[in-house]
Every structure is written in structure tokens, then in C-alpha cells.
Amino acid sequence: xxxLPVLFAVPALAQVTYQDLLKADPKDWxxxxxxxxxxxxxxxxxxxxxxxxxxxxKWMYNIAGAxxxxxxxxxxxxxxxxxxxxxxxxxxxxxxxxxxxYHRQPALAKGPNRxxxxxxxxxxxxxxxxxxxxxxxxxxxLLWESKIAEASEGYWSPVAxxxxxxxxxxxxxxxxxxxxxxxxxxxxxxxxxxxRWHAIPKPGEPGxxxxxxxxxxxxxGDTWLTGSYDxxxxxxxxxxxxxxxxxxxxxxxxxxxxxxxxxALDGNTGKLKWYFQFTPWxxxxxxxxxIPVLVDAPxxxxxxxxxxxxxxxxxxxxxxxVTGEFLHGxxxxxxxxxxxxxxxxxxxxxxxxxxxxxxxxxxxxxTSGATNxxxxxxxxxxxxxxxxxxxxxxxxxxxxxTFRPGGFPFMGxxxxxxxxxxxxxxxxxxxxxxGKLMWEYKQLNSRRYGAxxxxxxxxxxxxxxxxxxxxxxxxxxxxxxxHFNTGQPISTQPVxxxxxxxxxxxxxxxxxxVTFGLFE
Amino acid sequence: xxxxxxxxxxxAAAFAQPLKDYTIYRAPSRIxxxxxxxxxxxxxxxxxxxxxxxxFKTGDKEQTIAKMxxxxxxxxxxxxxxxxxxxxxxxxxHGPVSRDDCVEIFIGPNPAKVKNYYTFEINAIGTMLNRCRxxxxxxxxxxxxxxxxxxxxxxxxxxxxxxxxxxxxVVELAIPLMNFKRDAANMPPRDGDHWRLNLxxxxxxxxxxxxxxxxxxxxxxxxxxxxxxxxxxxSHRTASGFDSGxxxxxxxxxxxxxxxxxxxNGEAGDRAxxxxxxxxxxxxxxxxxxxxxxxxxxxxxxxxxxxxxxDLRRVIAFIRSxxxxxxQVEVAGDLARGEQVFMAKGKCLDCHSIRGRGGLIGGDxxxxxxxxxxxxxxxxxxxxxxxxxxxxxxxRVVTNKGERIHGVLxxxxxxxxxxxxxxxxxxxxxxxxxxxxxxxxESLMPGTFDKSLSAAELQDLLAFLSRQGGSRx
Numbered sequence: 001x002x003x004l005p006v007l008f009a010v011p012a013l014a015q016v017t018y019q020d021l022l023k024a025d026p027k028d029w030x031x032x033x034x035x036x037x038x039x040x041x042x043x044x045x046x047x048x049x050x051x052x053x054x055x056x057x058k059w060m061y062n063i064a065g066a067x068x069x070x071x072x073x074x075x076x077x078x079x080x081x082x083x084x085x086x087x088x089x090x091x092x093x094x095x096x097x098x099x100x101x102y103h104r105q106p107a108l109a110k111g112p113n114r115x116x117x118x119x120x121x122x123x124x125x126x127x128x129x130x131x132x133x134x135x136x137x138x139x140x141x142l143l144w145e146s147k148i149a150e151a152s153e154g155y156w157s158p159v160a161x162x163x164x165x166x167x168x169x170x171x172x173x174x175x176x177x178x179x180x181x182x183x184x185x186x187x188x189x190x191x192x193x194x195x196r197w198h199a200i201p202k203p204g205e206p207g208x209x210x211x212x213x214x215x216x217x218x219x220x221g222d223t224w225l226t227g228s229y230d231x232x233x234x235x236x237x238x239x240x241x242x243x244x245x246x247x248x249x250x251x252x253x254x255x256x257x258x259x260x261x262x263x264a265l266d267g268n269t270g271k272l273k274w275y276f277q278f279t280p281w282x283x284x285x286x287x288x289x290x291i292p293v294l295v296d297a298p299x300x301x302x303x304x305x306x307x308x309x310x311x312x313x314x315x316x317x318x319x320x321x322v323t324g325e326f327l328h329g330x331x332x333x334x335x336x337x338x339x340x341x342x343x344x345x346x347x348x349x350x351x352x353x354x355x356x357x358x359x360x361x362x363x364x365x366x367t368s369g370a371t372n373x374x375x376x377x378x379x380x381x382x383x384x385x386x387x388x389x390x391x392x393x394x395x396x397x398x399x400x401x402t403f404r405p406g407g408f409p410f411m412g413x414x415x416x417x418x419x420x421x422x423x424x425x426x427x428x429x430x431x432x433x434x435g436k437l438m439w440e441y442k443q444l445n446s447r448r449y450g451a452x453x454x455x456x457x458x459x460x461x462x463x464x465x466x467x468x469x470x471x472x473x474x475x476x477x478x479x480x481x482x483h484f485n486t487g488q489p490i491s492t493q494p495v496x497x498x499x500x501x502x503x504x505x506x507x508x509x510x511x512x513x514v515t516f517g518l519f520e
Numbered sequence: 521x522x523x524x525x526x527x528x529x530x531x532a533a534a535f536a537q538p539l540k541d542y543t544i545y546r547a548p549s550r551i552x553x554x555x556x557x558x559x560x561x562x563x564x565x566x567x568x569x570x571x572x573x574x575x576f577k578t579g580d581k582e583q584t585i586a587k588m589x590x591x592x593x594x595x596x597x598x599x600x601x602x603x604x605x606x607x608x609x610x611x612x613x614h615g616p617v618s619r620d621d622c623v624e625i626f627i628g629p630n631p632a633k634v635k636n637y638y639t640f641e642i643n644a645i646g647t648m649l650n651r652c653r654x655x656x657x658x659x660x661x662x663x664x665x666x667x668x669x670x671x672x673x674x675x676x677x678x679x680x681x682x683x684x685x686x687x688x689x690v691v692e693l694a695i696p697l698m699n700f701k702r703d704a705a706n707m708p709p710r711d712g713d714h715w716r717l718n719l720x721x722x723x724x725x726x727x728x729x730x731x732x733x734x735x736x737x738x739x740x741x742x743x744x745x746x747x748x749x750x751x752x753x754x755s756h757r758t759a760s761g762f763d764s765g766x767x768x769x770x771x772x773x774x775x776x777x778x779x780x781x782x783x784x785n786g787e788a789g790d791r792a793x794x795x796x797x798x799x800x801x802x803x804x805x806x807x808x809x810x811x812x813x814x815x816x817x818x819x820x821x822x823x824x825x826x827x828x829x830x831d832l833r834r835v836i837a838f839i840r841s842x843x844x845x846x847x848q849v850e851v852a853g854d855l856a857r858g859e860q861v862f863m864a865k866g867k868c869l870d871c872h873s874i875r876g877r878g879g880l881i882g883g884d885x886x887x888x889x890x891x892x893x894x895x896x897x898x899x900x901x902x903x904x905x906x907x908x909x910x911x912x913x914x915x916r917v918v919t920n921k922g923e924r925i926h927g928v929l930x931x932x933x934x935x936x937x938x939x940x941x942x943x944x945x946x947x948x949x950x951x952x953x954x955x956x957x958x959x960x961x962e963s964l965m966p967g968t969f970d971k972s973l974s975a976a977e978l979q980d981l982l983a984f985l986s987r988q989g990g991s992r993x
Binding site: 358359399400401402404419442443444445446465467469471480483 | 788790791818819820907931932933934935
């Protein structure tokens with residue numbers, strides 16, 4: 001085994017230290033969202049607006065049997081780690097050749113999986129049977145596994161773990177089954193659970209009064225998308241999912257804390273530092289899990305530590321991430337009918353008519369969301385926030401529902417696309433602090449959400465789409481400079497890394513890992 | 521009147537049992553001849569009914585469930601034989617298989633000359649005997665039909681001895697219809713064509729019984745009695761899995777019992793969904809519907825409904841009828857005249873194709889009756905469509921060379937456009953080749969046939985469209 005690095009001619013697999021995770025050297029892609037602040041901005045600029053037209057495919061790797069993958073690759077020490085439910089593939093990042101693969105048995109059929117975390121010599125992954133597992137990064141052997149929750153109750157984890165210091169932070173899914181969410185921290189070395197924060201407060205705890213009767217018992221509020229971390233404040237920022245039953249709010253009157261919130265948790269203890277609720281008493285399944293992006297920037301002339309989020313409910317929010325104070329909010333979509341605005345505190349002023357009904361209520365944005373898990377990006381070069389928006393409406397219906405243990409939908413019915421306002425995807429650039437639209441790029445004929453963004457110092461925004469295209473846009477103008485048809489819809493976000501002094505861009509489409517570099 | 525008719529036709533005693541009748545529906549999907557009857561086509565096909573034990577003395581009357589289907593190429597026959605003593609030994613082609621546990625079909629394609637008939641006799645281990653008992657046959661006593669495929673439960677065994685495990689055995693048979701072309705009026709048969717045939721079962725050691733589908737009454741005796749053959753009619757419909765009379769009775773029961781929540785005639789109601797809609801959570805099979813009505817649907821407002829069993833069955837038939845495709849239901853109108861309207865006055869072939877003829881931009885209608893309900897067909901012909909479905913959105917392109925293209929949009933994005941033109945040609949254009957592109961919303965399909973056609977013509981056209989579909993291998 002010692003010969004392995006020589007045989008494969010890759011750099012020796014260096015241990016990933018906390019310093020590495022903090023620094024997030026642009027030659028690697030160490031976190032789900034690139035860096036702790038989740039800006040998804042690579043400072044690499046070997047590929048840039050001047051030469052992006054020379055970008056060509058360098059290699060592809062097929063994950064047999066996969067479809068609509070939502071995984072983001074992690075790259076470190078010349079190795080790319082790609083996850084699929086129950087599976088991890090370690091690839092030579094230069095050639096796409098397989099080094100090892102791991103297949104969990106028995107393999108529960110639940111997806112997607114959004115990626116791995118790395119630390120030391122370990123690769124961490126959440127599993128369909130609700131475990132956090134650690135693999136040896138050099139061999140793929142299983143080092144330990146920790147049960148997060150009972151899979152038989154319906155819990156599972158699609159979440160790409162967030163590693164901070166010597167802890168692995170991981171959440172669970174899905175709130176649509178009426179299972180109450182929580183966020184866990186595990187010892188990165190031993191797998192021992194260190195703390196758990198419950199997203200739905202129990203009787204006697206603050207916030208429980210926001211749930212009518214016993215409705216908190218199956219309140220949902222899951223934690224299915226990776227959050228961000230501020231090492232200086234030692235705060236974890238995590239978006240919380242929707243309340244259950246999703247569309248029938250009659251049985252859970254109240255604000256339903258901490259569903260649809262951004263929460264800030266102490267990294268050491270998991271204690272709640274602050275929360276901000278985007279959609280109190282949500283009845284449209286607008287999970288607030290969208291990536292919180294941390295930026296230090298002047299706000300109204302004063303330097304602030306900001307947290308911004310484009311929320312599934314259609315509003316773009318600017319918060320103070322030290323205190324959770326609401327600073328600014330504005331719609332980032334044109335078609336929004338469920339609220340008429342936000343109060344000074346950021347609470348929505350609701351249109352009481354836009355509530356799901358037996359016959360169906362036109363709801364804009366649709367439940368699929370004004371945006372969703374597709375990652376946004378922030379470029380410090382332009383000072384703009386880039387995101388993928390879905391315009392259009394849904395018809396939302398409700399009916400009574402009963403919770404059933406074992407992982408069954410507890411939705412109170414659902415939604416369809418509005419025939420009059422069909423869905424259409426856009427890439428939009430927003431001014432960071434005002435949310436003003438700087439440009440938009442219509443992804444013609446792309447209507448299904450899923451593909452997110454990568455910003456690079458080369459002045460580029462890379463965007464996938466439902467048509468399977470990876471497109472490079474000029475970050476300042478939104479003009480498309482290059483595109484490639486990968487052949488399958490893209491439902492995840494691109495990453496960039498450096499090897500042998502060459503910059504690569506990788507995106508996963510339905511079932512293929514596709515890596516691009518400059519033609520030479 | 522009925523008795524009089526039989527006196528005339530059979531010249532038999534008044535106690536003669538009436539001949540049986542059966543409708544042979546089209547197979548809605550491919551049938552694999554493997555000796556298992558697990559295809560949806562077989563499940564939905566109605567059985568011919570109980571076999572009659574014409575010469576019964578003592579023993580167990582073990583029943584046979586027989587079904588028939590057809591498509592343009594084959595007549596399909598299946599027998600499911602309840603049998604606790606199964607034995608078969610004859611391996612020789614055209615051997616005396618009727619001494620073994622054996623099934624038979626005797627087919628008279630010409631009802632006016634029923635004495636011209638063809639026989640297929642198959643034992644449990646898969647040996648077949650065929651005869652061609654016609655006035656034109658001059659060959660040997662046995663006959664070699666073309667392309668017959670069949671499987672039996674014990675197919676290929678050297679012998680089958682009786683065993684304690686014996687419960688039932690199955691025969692699945694496909695006979696190419698061309699074997700009957702000398703005696704059949706039409707090949708393939710047309711909607712409503714009338715043939716005569718009988719299905720038989722015989723043989724075995726323990727409890728040997730002889731039974732037939734259509735009864736054989738004195739003075740007739742023995743299976744080779746073409747005058748006793750039952751009446752079968754070929755239908756261009758596929759089997760619906762429900763009876764249309766029951767469905768109509770079920771509508772009345774439904775409108776009395778279910779409309780507190782559901783809407784009248786199965787429409788959406790204040791508190792419950794439309795039952796004809798295509799929602800993935802709707803109960804589909806008869807069993808699921810039965811369970812939902814009988815026991816309610818947990819976690820919803822749907823309560824258990826205390827309906828008598830017969831009413832419950834009728835309501836299920838009604839719900840199934842709401843979801844039936846056009847080919848599964850009775851449609852008034854004249855097929856031949858409807859075809860004329862389709863080809864000529866309706867100008868349907870300008871845009872649509874049917875079995876390889878016609879235009880391309882409107883899509884192929886060769887299977888439309890099996891894909892759409894009658895209601896959807898009618899509204900397609902008579903209602904405006906402000907938003908064209910995906911793949912049929914009209915588009916007008918002007919290229920850099922000044923070429924004007926009018927057609928429907930097959931696909932597009934920011935970089936290229938794929939248009940199927942009114943000229944029935946594909947126009948594949950990149951962004952650089954396009955000077956101007958105009959998207960239109962409204963479908964090119966006229967929704968005005970209730971005005972451009974007479975009521976009778978529209979009904980004939982609907983009848984024709986409704987019968988397009990089913991298996992066409």
C-alpha cells in the first residue's frame with residue numbers, strides 16, 4: 001500500500017488539517033460550498049473571460065446506475081471524492097481514473113447524497129440508513145460508523161458533512177415525513193456524538209408555544225443542506241426546513257419555530273445563539289435551507305459581518321450574522337403573490353388569500369421555490385451575489401393528513417405547476433447589500449431547479465442547467481462566453497481546482513463526473 | 521322468441537341449451553407466450569364463462585377459466601385448468617393427446633359454413649394435434665398450421681404423472697390468423713366480425729371429465745359438433761375491466777352516496793378530488809378502489825362507505841369508466857365514415873399521421889384511442905388550446921439567409937433550436953444562423969370541428985379515432 005502514491009503518480013495523500021480547512025487553498029475544493037463562508041468563489045484565474053472559449057472536456061467518470069446526482073465533489077491532494085447514496089468514489093483528479101470505491105451494504109435505496117467531508121486521513125459521509133460514516137481516505141476502508149437516528153423511523157441523511165475543528169456537523173432529512181429535525185456534532189476522530197440541537201422545541205422550552213397543541217411532535221424542521229461557519233465567532237449557520245404537514249397549516253397554528261429559520265449555533269456546544277425566521281407558519285413547503293453566504297462588507301457605510309440568503313420564499317435577505325438582526329430584504333423574483341412586503345423586522349406581510357385550498361390556490365413562487373438547493377455564489381471582485389431563480393407559480397392544494405411512523409409523506413397534499421405561469425430558470429446577479437438586480441441570464445427552456453453556480457476570479461460564473469448545459473457567463477455582464485452540452489440534466493454545482501499548474505472545472509450531471517480544462 | 525329461434529336453427533328438442541356468446545377484445549399490449557398469464561392484457565380480458573359438463577355422470581366438476589384476445593396477427597387463447605390429478609404421456613406430434621389431460625379449440629371462421637373448422641388440441645406436456653376439417657382440404661388427416669406458438673405448464677417434460685401437489689395447469693396459445701384466410705370473411709378480422717368456435721377440455725386418468733364452453737346437447741354428441749360452436753365477435757375495443765351497464769348503474773349510486781365530498785359525476789368536489797383525474801395518489805386497481813371505499817383512506821377525509829357489495833362493485837365500475845381510454849368504451853358512430861372524414865373533410869392528414877401516412881407536425885394518431893379518453897378526444901376536436909403542449913409550440917424563424925420557417929418547436933435553449941417545419945422537415949439551427957425567432961402560444965390544432973363538421977360527421981370521426989390502438993405487431 002505504501003507504493004500506491006508512486007504507482008498512481010499522485011502527490012502523497014496529505015492529511016487535511018483544520019488549518020487547511022480554514023485556509024481552503026484554491027488548488028483544492030475542501031468544502032461543499034468551497035469555503036466556510038460558502039461564497040463558492042475560486043480565486044483561480046488561469047481560466048478567464050479571455051480564454052474560456054478554449055475550455056474542453058478532459059475526462060469523464062460514470063457512476064453506474066446513478067441519475068440526477070446532487071453530489072458536489074471534494075478535491076484534496078490530487079484526489080477527487082465523489083459520493084452517491086451508499087457509495088464513495090476516489091478518483092485521480094488529473095485523469096478521472098478510479099483509485100478506490102466504497103459500497104455500503106445493505107444499501108437502502110434513498111437519495112440523493114450531496115457530498116463528503118474530509119479531515120485528517122478521513123472521508124465522512126451521511127447514509128440512507130441515517131449513519132455518519134468515516135472512511136480511510138487512502139483506501140476507502142470503513143473506520144467507524146455512528147448512528148444518527150433510526151432509519152426504520154424514516155430518518156436518513158443526504159447532507160454533505162461540515163467539518164469544523166475536530167467536529168463533524170451533519171443534519172438529517174426529510175421534514176416532509178413529519179420527523180422532527182436536529183443538527184448533530186460528532187467527534188471527528190472517534191465518531192462519538194458531542195451535541196445535538198433540536199430544531200423543534202419541546203414543551204417547556206422557548207419556542208414550543210409557537211406550535212398549537214401537540215403539533216410540535218411531528219413538526220418537521222429538517223436540516224438537509226450544508227450550512228456555513230464563522231471560525232472567529234465560532235458560530236455555525238444552518239437553514240432549517242419546512243414544518244409538517246407541509247400544506248395544511250390549520251393543525252399547527254403559530255409561527256412553528258424553528259422551522260423556516262436561519263439559526264446560529266455555538267460550535268462548541270450547539271447552543272442557539274440567535275435565529276431569524278423567514279416564513280413564519282409556512283404552508284408552502286419553502287424550506288429555508290438555502291446556503292447562508294457570509295460576507296464582511298460595508299452596510300450603509302458601516303463595516304458589518306453579514307449573512308445573506310436568497311430564500312425559497314422569493315425574498316433576498318441581508319442579516320447581521322453576529323446578532324441575527326434583519327438589515328434588508330427584497331424580492332428577487334418578479335412574480336410573488338403570497339406577501340405584500342416585509343416589516344422593519346423582516347417579517348412577511350402576508351396575503352391571507354394565498355393559502356393552499358382543497359380546490360387549489362395559485363401560489364407564486366411555486367413550492368419548488370424561487371430558488372432551492374442550487375448553490376449561490378458571491379464574487380468579491382464584483383461585490384455581487386449570484387443565484388439561480390425560478391420564475392413561475394404553482395397551484396397548491398391541501399387536505400387533512402395523519403402522521404404515520406416509518407417514513408411516510410406527511411404533507412397535507414401538494415402542488416403542481418401553474419399552467420398560466422409556467423416555470424423558467426434564470427441566473428441573476430444581485431447587488432450584495434441592496435439586492436438590486438444587476439443582470440439576469442434566462443436559461444431558455446430550463447424549468448426544473450437543481451443546478452447551482454461557481455464564481456471564479458477569472459471573471460466567470462459557471463452555471464449548469466436542466467438542459468444539461470454547463471455555461472460560463474461573464475460575471476459583470478451576464479453574457480454567455482462558453483457552453484458545453486454534458487448530455488444529462490445538471491442538478492448540482494460546479495467546482496474548480498488546480499493540478500500541475502492547470503485549472504480544472506468539474507460538474508456532475510445525471511450520472512457522470514465531467515472535468516474541463518483549457519485546450520492545449 | 522328465443523326458443524323459437526333455436527327450434528329453427530338447431531331443429532333440436534326444446535331442452536337444448538343456448539349457444540354461448542363472447543366478445544374477443546384486442547390485446548392492449550404485447551403477449552409473451554410463456555405459459556404464464558401475468559400480462560395486464562390477460563388480467564383485464566373477461567373469461568368466456570363456466571364450461572359445461574355435457575355428459576356428466578359422477579366425479580368432481582373441475583372448472584376451466586378460458587380467455588381469448590386478438591391483434592392484427594394472432595388469435596390468443598388461454599386455459600387455466602383446475603385439476604387435482606394431472607397426467608400426460610403423449611409426446612408424438614399429432615398423437616392421441618385427448619387421452620391425456622388436454623385442452624382444445626375448434627374454430628369455424630365462417631359462420632355460414634361452420635362445418636369448415638380447424639382444431640388445435642394440446643396436452644399438459646405440450647404435444648399438439650391439428651386437423652383441418654374443411655371441404656377444401658385434400659391433404660392427410662392431420663394439418664400443419666403456420667407459426668403457432670404455445671406453452672403449457674409442464675411443457676417439454678417427457679411425461680407428467682399425477683402428483684399430490686397437482687392443483688392447476690395452464691395453456692397459452694397464439695395462432696396466426698392467416699391460417700384461417702380461406703374461410704374468414706376478412707383478414708385481419710374487422711370490428712364486429714362473427715366466427716363460431718368451441719373450447720374443450722378432456723382426459724386424464726383419475727376423474728376424467730369432458731367439458732366444453734358452448735354446450736353440446738342431444739342429438740349432438742362429441743366435441744366435433746360445429747352446430748354447437750359458440751358465437752364470438754371480434755371487437756376493435758380493448759377489454760376495459762368493467763361492464764358498461766354496471767358503470768352506468770354505479771354512476772347513480774355514486775351521485776347519491778359520494779357527492780358530499782366528491783363532485784357530481786366524479787368531478788372535483790369541495791373536499792375531495794376528481795376521480796377521473798390522473799393523480800399519482802389515486803387508487804388504480806379494482807382491489808385498491810374496493811379497499812378505499814370499503815375501509816376509507818387513512819389520513820384523509822375519505823371515510824369507510826357502508827355500501828352493499830353489489831353497489832360497491834358498480835361504483836368501482838363507474839370510477840374505472842371515468843378513467844377508461846376511448847378504445848375501452850362504446851362509441852357511437854360509423855367507423856368507415858369516420859375514416860372518410862379523417863382523410864378528406866377533416867384534413868387531419870395535413871398535420872397528423874396514421875399508420876405511416878400523413879403529416880408529421882401534429883403527431884402520430886395510430887394509437888390515440890388507447891392513449892386518450894373519449895372526453896379528451898372530443899375536447900381536442902372542439903375546444904381552443906391557448907397553450908400548445910410541449911413539443912408542439914408553433915414557432916416562426918427567419919434565418920440569416922432570409923429563409924422563413926414555420927413549424928413546431930421540438931427543443932431549444934439559448935444556443936440552438938430544433939424545429940419541425942410545416943414542410944415536414946427538421947430544421948436544426950444554431951443561434952448564429954437565426955435573424956429572428958417568434959414563439960406563439962396557441963396550438964395549431966383547430967378546436968372548431970363542432971362547427972366545421974356536422975354533428976354526425978364529428979361523431980363518426982370520434983368513433984374512428986377511438987378505435988385506433990391496441991397491439992399492432
